[in-house]
Amino acid sequence: MTGTLVLAAIAAAGFFVTRATPIDSSALAGHVGDPASGETIFIASGCASCHAAPEAEGDAKLVLAGGQRFESDFGTFVAPNVSPHPEAGLGSWSLAEFASAVQQGVSPDGRHYYPAFPYTSYTRMTDQDVVDLWAYWQTLPADATPSQPHEVGFPFNIRRSVGVWKQIYLEDDWVMASADTPEIERGRYLVEALAHCGECHTPRTALGGLDRSAWLEGAPNPTGRGTIPALTPDELTWGPTEIAYYLETGFTPDFDSAGGHMVAVIENFAQLPASDREAVVAYLKALPQPKP
Amino acid sequence: MKKHLAFAIAFAALGCGTSVYAQEDFSAQLKARQGQFRIMAINLGILGGMAQGKIDYDAEAAQAAADSLVGVSMIQQPPMWPEGSDNMSIDGTRAQPTIWEDKVDFLSKWEDLGTAAAGIQAAASGGVEALGPAMGQIGGACKACHDTHRAPES
Numbered sequence: 001m002t003g004t005l006v007l008a009a010i011a012a013a014g015f016f017v018t019r020a021t022p023i024d025s026s027a028l029a030g031h032v033g034d035p036a037s038g039e040t041i042f043i044a045s046g047c048a049s050c051h052a053a054p055e056a057e058g059d060a061k062l063v064l065a066g067g068q069r070f071e072s073d074f075g076t077f078v079a080p081n082v083s084p085h086p087e088a089g090l091g092s093w094s095l096a097e098f099a100s101a102v103q104q105g106v107s108p109d110g111r112h113y114y115p116a117f118p119y120t121s122y123t124r125m126t127d128q129d130v131v132d133l134w135a136y137w138q139t140l141p142a143d144a145t146p147s148q149p150h151e152v153g154f155p156f157n158i159r160r161s162v163g164v165w166k167q168i169y170l171e172d173d174w175v176m177a178s179a180d181t182p183e184i185e186r187g188r189y190l191v192e193a194l195a196h197c198g199e200c201h202t203p204r205t206a207l208g209g210l211d212r213s214a215w216l217e218g219a220p221n222p223t224g225r226g227t228i229p230a231l232t233p234d235e236l237t238w239g240p241t242e243i244a245y246y247l248e249t250g251f252t253p254d255f256d257s258a259g260g261h262m263v264a265v266i267e268n269f270a271q272l273p274a275s276d277r278e279a280v281v282a283y284l285k286a287l288p289q290p291k292p
Numbered sequence: 293m294k295k296h297l298a299f300a301i302a303f304a305a306l307g308c309g310t311s312v313y314a315q316e317d318f319s320a321q322l323k324a325r326q327g328q329f330r331i332m333a334i335n336l337g338i339l340g341g342m343a344q345g346k347i348d349y350d351a352e353a354a355q356a357a358a359d360s361l362v363g364v365s366m367i368q369q370p371p372m373w374p375e376g377s378d379n380m381s382i383d384g385t386r387a388q389p390t391i392w393e394d395k396v397d398f399l400s401k402w403e404d405l406g407t408a409a410a411g412i413q414a415a416a417s418g419g420v421e422a423l424g425p426a427m428g429q430i431g432g433a434c435k436a437c438h439d440t441h442r443a444p445e446s
Binding site for chain 2: 241
């Protein structure tokens with residue numbers, strides 16, 4: 001009897017800790033959204049790189065109709081429609097609902113998003129930037145294409161289990177604990193929050209969480225083909241101007257060119273100010289040597 | 293016993309026809325297509341070095357490099373990309389099967405490179421300022437194709 005009670009208590013506690021907790025909307029009060037600044041956040045965060053329709057080019061990339069497929073060990077995730085369409089997209093959302101999705105991975109109906117959506121990085125986004133991003137979002141075209149379901153099998157199709165996962169892997173502190181200059185600090189914000197570089201360049205644990213002890217040390221490609229290179233100073237030995245030039249043009253120091261998903265990343269970085277690319281370089285050069 | 297052997301050979305010929313084909317050595321084609329990209333990289337290095345200010349701008353050298361890019365862009369591609377020379381069938385290449393699944397797309401991307409090369413050819417001797425944007429066009433053409441048709445480094 002006592003055993004049953006204890007079990008029930010544990011289950012209840014588990015149910016409590018795994019619930020989807022939206023952000024406290026009062027945190028956003030007092031911020032006024034600036035769509036022009038939001039556009040920069042949008043580009044740096046690579047929103048369109050995943051949420052634009054497959055094969056979209058140019059201005060069509062601003063139509064966030066969804067449909068791109070992302071293979072992983074856990075199944076195939078299909079990017080949803082996040083355009084401001086009232087039914088197909090998120091046109092009916094409030095700012096607080098948007099912020100909960102981006103910073104906490106919680107949907108307006110109180111469910112957990114799969115971490116294919118990199119809220120584990122966006123959780124470090126400032127409130128002001130989320131508000132600006134939302135202001136910019138209102139200027140984007142609406143699209144009526146319905147979202148496609150993810151192709152995820154048991155047990156990963158139990159959304160509640162993502163709540164347990166978040167207890168372990170959703171952390172909003174910085175991986176690089178101290179940023180010694182304002183430039184490194186800006187680079188840290190770009191790399192660890194907006195551009196979410198760690199999501200591909202850091203290996204994952206068996207549960208699919210980022211292994212922070214091997215931060216940016218390179219990882220297998222989630223598609224199963226090839227590897228994503230390390231960005232740590234022992235491996236990425238390019239000079240500062242070479243890295244900045246790569247982020248701007250996609251050319252490596254020996255004038256090979258970027259491929260795969262990095263093409264989309266460079267397309268975004270090319271639109272940011274040169275100082276932002278230099279800040280990323282400063283951050284990468286400040287990374288510690290990996291432990292052997 | 294003999295009968296078994298004959299059967300086995302017939303079976304192998306029938307069922308594994310494609311894998312016998314895949315054993316084919318495409319080393320000449322691989323060398324040729326990888327070599328053409330290497331020629332481009334060397335000439336892009338000259339133009340990119342000038343654009344970045346690492347090398348002093350020299351109109352004649354820039355023009356020669358840009359002309360070389362145009363030269364490479366005029367090489368006809370299909371003979372260097374025979375069926376079965378993709379990275380699923382043979383080693384030593386990062387060419388994805390998508391090249392053969394969507395040949396029209398692949399060749400139109402090669403044509404885009406030709407357009408970008410013509411652009412830098414027109415701009416090369418007109419001063420260093422024009423090199424940056426023209427390099428951007430070339431880089432865009434490279435990435436557009438590598439995005440879909442080249443496998444990541446393993």
